[in-house]
Amino acid sequence: MKLYIEIFLTFLRLGAFSFGGGYAMIPLIERDVCTTKKWIEREKLYDIFSVSEALPGAIALNASTFVGYSIGxxxxAVAALLGNLVPSVLIVFALIASYVHFKDNTAVQNAFNGIRPAIIALIVYAAYKIAKSGIKDFVTVIIFVCAFVACLVFVVPPIPVIIAAVVAGIVTKMVRRKSKKISDDERGGQL
Amino acid sequence: MDIMVKLFLMFMKLSAFSFGGGYVMIPIMMQELEKNGLIDPSMVTDIVAIAGMSPGPVAVNAAVGLGYCVSKLHNMGAWGILPAFMGIALPCAIIVILVAMFFFNVYKNKHVQSALYGLRPAIAGIVLYAAAKLALTNGIFFAHLDTLIKTGANFMLAGHHIAELKSLVLFAAAFFILAKTKLHPIYLIIGSGIIGIFVF
Structure with a gap:
């Protein structure tokens, strides 16, 4: 029970401060779940994020639920999901109720002008950390570049990109296993 | 009551079948609600703005806001929030828990590892794209008239906007702090908001 409360409170706090949606949340979750509480290893967290991205629905919610499941x-999972939902519901409700009053407030707008570059930094940092765990050789560099260009320049939606990347990963590994087997067989034959 | 059920089913369908996260889901939500005549289209822009500036999952924020608007429009107080966010959350809980149960059993499988080998760099590319897109739509690079930060230090070249320099400095500082210090990102967000009030 204590663990579930701890998970709930962790995601409550994360939910209340994760501006900018799922991607910007990655470094926040990482800090709490991997560094402070040591609940899951970093590599595994990045894999959980990668899979969450490929599932339907809200990415932040998927990732939180997935992380919650792997902890408890x-x-x-339920504790993390609820923890992530509560602040959203309360804050959006409060903001809508007071929106007319602060809509044209320059201080609020300027605060968001300041927060936005920080959110972008969080997202770039998340990309950098995932890249560091995922880019290991020439093929993965190509996949990374293709995914980025396909989304930005050719406006391909994420799901076709993800499917193509998964297929590319499986095929590459299969070809490698095969060529490794052939070279092993050749070596065996020579001996 | 009829509207509540309709809202719940609509958001459930959206959550279960739309890929790509909140920013992809918002336009579909708007379309569905307008098609069914449940919402006043003039309110939608403000709701989307609020959803984007509130913390938490963008799709949940938008659902809460839109649910609120629907119930306001039909004189039902704020009760529309309930079916909207439950509709978003329920498929997520079911799908993610099922996938997670399965995932950790096959995690070490060589084909799953091969799939992840291809997936990881692609996700890194998609996440980087999300950052680029956010910078482009918020007037940090190549701003248009409607995205331009008027109080920013905008660098122009031959009449075209290239970059907003204050944002770039804040970005670089934030990235450096993330990479080199142990400061919790929450303080980074609060701090950059306060700095924003003074520099813009």
């Missing part, structure tokens, strides 16, 4: 099973 089904109830861990």
């Amino acid at each position: 099973g089904i109830w861990g």
Whole structure:
């Protein structure tokens, strides 16, 4: 029970401060879940994020639920999901109620002008960390560049990009295993 | 009551079948609500703005805001929030828990590892794209008239906007702090908001 409360409170705090949606949330989750609480290893967290991205629905919600599950099973998932939902619901409700009053407030607008570059930094940092764990050789560099260009220049939606990348990964590894087997066989034959 | 059920089913369908996260889901939500005559289109722009500036999952924020608007429009107080966010959350809970149960059993499987080998760099590319897109739509690079930060230090070349320099400095500082210090990102967000009030 104590663990579930801790998961709930962690995601409550993360939910209340994660501006900019799922991607910007990655460094925040990483700091709490990997560095402070040591609940999951970093590499595994990046894989959880990668899979969450490929599932339907809100990425931040998927990622939180997935992380919650890997910490505390089904109830861990529920605790993380609820923790992430509560601040959203309360804050949006409060903001709508007071929106007319602060809509044209320059201080609020300027605060967001300041927050935005920080959010972009969070997202770039998340990309950098995932790239560091995922880019290991020439093929992965190509996949990374293709994914970025396909989205930015050719406006391809994420799902076709993800499917193509998964297929590319499986095919590459299969070809490598095969060529490794052939070269092993050749070596065996020579001996 | 009829509208509540309709809202719940609509958001559930959206959450279960739309890929790509909040920013992809918002236009579909708007379309669906307008098609069904549930919302006043003039309110939608403000709701989307609020969803984007609130913390938390963007799709949830938008659902809460739109649910609120629908119930306001039909004189039902704020009760529309309930079916909207439950509709978003329920498929997520079911799908993610099922996938997670399966995922950790096959995590070490060589084909799953091969799939992740291809997936990781692609996700890095998509995340980087999300950052680029955010910078482009918020007047940090190549701003248009409607995205231009008027109080910013805008660098122009031959009449074209190239970059907003204050944002670039803040970005670089934030990235440096993230990479080199142990400061919790929450303080980074609060701090940059306060700095924003003074420099813009």
